[in-house]
Amino acid sequence: MRAVGVTEFGGPEALHVVDVEPEPLGPGQVRLRVEAAAVNPTDTHARSGAYADRDPVKTPPWVPGMDLAGVVTEVGEGVDHLAVGDAAMGIVVPFGPHGAYREDKVLPANSVVRAPRGVDAVAASTLPMNGLTARLALDLMALAPGQVLAVTGAAGAFGGYVVQLAEADGLTVVADASQADEQLVRELGADVVVRRGDDVAERIREHFPEGVDGLADGSVQDAQVLPAVKDGGAVATVRGYRGNGQRGLRFFPTLVRRVAEDRAALDRLRQQAEDGVLTLRVARTLPMEEAAEAHRQLERGGVRGRIVLTF
Template structure:
């Protein structure tokens, strides 16, 4: 079974095609013939060995990837929401050789739903991980319609979904952007756009002097952005930051593994993509054999939309 992974942790050049055994299918599981796998910063961290200490598998190869889409080829006992030949998308929690960068993937049935109508596998694979993370972030922040949410990293995949989902929830959104990305972020639905940077909290306060009700920190600025939020407000972070304990701020690390088998949430994202609430953004595709170059492109920065490996 062909996959793309590493046998030694390192830079992008460590990625290469590897042979892995097929995964057995059990009750409640789904097998996909993978057509596309999206690339995320989490994949580059796995490739470099940042997560080696927490991986239960200590022998190579290690296969990255958290987003996958393709054709259902087999369903286990108890799976009734998918049938063979459906185009489907799913979220993967990678360990050992069991990441998304492989041509055949078995997943829990509750981690897989049909692809949005009209979307091919390349577009569909951009939604599960970032979409579920964005939805979880908003649920943790817990704002009500009419309240104000700030979003950093709004031009990115996670931040863009937060903006669109927040608007669908009836929130007022203030988001950051570079000059080049300002129109993109406005098109995503932001009500107010401020210039990105280390002083983004000050720029948010210029528009909302009392501070915003909540903030989703997609740019991973951690303590730098906390001053944008009013006392007692809520913050969602994406790399484990837990705040400084001051001003009664409620800081929520957003760990997508908590919702990796929340099929209703994933299916709701599918429907919102079909309704045009969410935009599936593909920046560029690469054959799986060119995964190293795809990682180089991602790590150079400035990518808008998702890079996708095709199988």
Template sequence: MRAVGVTEFGGPDALTVVDVPDEPLGPGQVRLRVRAAAVSPTDTHLREGAYAGRDPVKTPPWVPGMDAAGEVVEVGEGVDRVAAGDAVMAIVVPTGAHGGYREDLVLPAGSVARVPAGADAVAACTLPMNALTARLALDQMALPPGSVVAVTGAAGAFGGYVVQLAKADGHTVVADASEADEQLVRDLGADVVVRRGDDVAGRIRAEFPDGVDGLADGSVQDALVLPAVRDGGKVATVRGYRGDGTGRVEVLPTMVRRYAENGAALDRLREQVESGAATLRVARTFAPEEAPEAHRVLAAGGVRGRLVITF
């Protein structure tokens, strides 16, 4: 089976098409014929070797990718969520050659859900990882309906889903955006839009002088955003940041691996796409051989929507 991976960690050109064996199918698992895999920043970190120390597999190739979509080929004993032939999307926790950028992939049944009605594999693969991360961020903050939630990096994949899911949860949303992205962020559902930048906390406080109840830091500004949040408020972070040590606000590192087998959350996200509460955004597609270019485009910044490798 073809996959896109690295045999030596490095820059985008380290990515190459490699041959990998089929993975064995066990009880409670699903075999997926992958048609599309979304590209995300965490894939670039894996490519560079940032996760090599925690990966139990120490031999190449290493295959990135945390999102995939395609068709179910077969299911293991005890699986009734999906059946052979179903069009599905999935979240992947990469280890060694087990990653989303491969044609044949075996996953726990809880990591797989049917694609939203009317969506193809390319669009569907853009949903699982970032939307589940957004869902986890909101679930960890556990704010009552009617709370004020701030979102940085709101035009990005994670931030955009936080905006949409927070609105669906009944919150007031204040989000940041560049001038070019302001309409996009408003269209996602933000009630208030402030200009992005290092001073975003001050801009948020200008709109909400008492501070917001919660903040999802999609732009990874860490300590810079804490002043936007009221005393006792909550901040969801996405790169392990744990706060400034003062305890004035509760900082909640958001690790999507915790939700990687949360089939109920995946099903809910599918329903929210079908209802229009969440949207699928594709920026561009690439053949497997073009994966290095996909990583270069991502690194250049400014991508709105997801880059997708198609098989």
């Protein structure tokens, strides 16, 4: 079985095609023939060894990837929401050789749902991980309709989904953007767009002098952007930041592994993609053999939408 992974942690050049053992299928599991896997920043961290101390598998290869889409080829006992031949998408919790960058993947059935109608595997692969992360961030903050949410990194995959889901939830959204991305962020549905940068908190306060009720910090500005949030407000972070203990701010590190088997949430995202609530954005595609180049392009920055590997 072919996969893309590393035998030694390092830069993009460490990625290469590797052989991995086929995974057995058990009850409550689904086997997919992988057609596409999205490339995310977390994949680059995994490739470089940032998560090695968390990985229960200590021997190579290590295969990155948290998003995939393809075709169901086998279903285990007790699985009734999918059938062989279904176009499907899923979220992967990678460990050792068991990431998404492989030709064949077995997953818990609750981590897999049908792909949105009318969407190919490449586009479908961009939704599961970032969509669930965005949904979890909003659920943890638990803002009420009419409250104000700030989103940093709004042109990115996570930030873009937060903007669209928050709008669907009835929140008022203020989002940051570069000049080049301002129109994109407005099209995603942000009510107010401010220029991104070190002073983004001040720019947000110009529109909302009392501060915003919540913040989804997709650009990982951490303490720098906290002045935008009113005392006692909610902050969702994506890299584990837990705040400085000041002003009663409530912090919610958003760990998508917690909801990797929340099938209802994933299926709701599917429905929202079908309904046009969510926009699936593909920046470019590359064959699996060019995964190193995909990581180089992502790490150079400026990618809007997801780079997707095809299998």
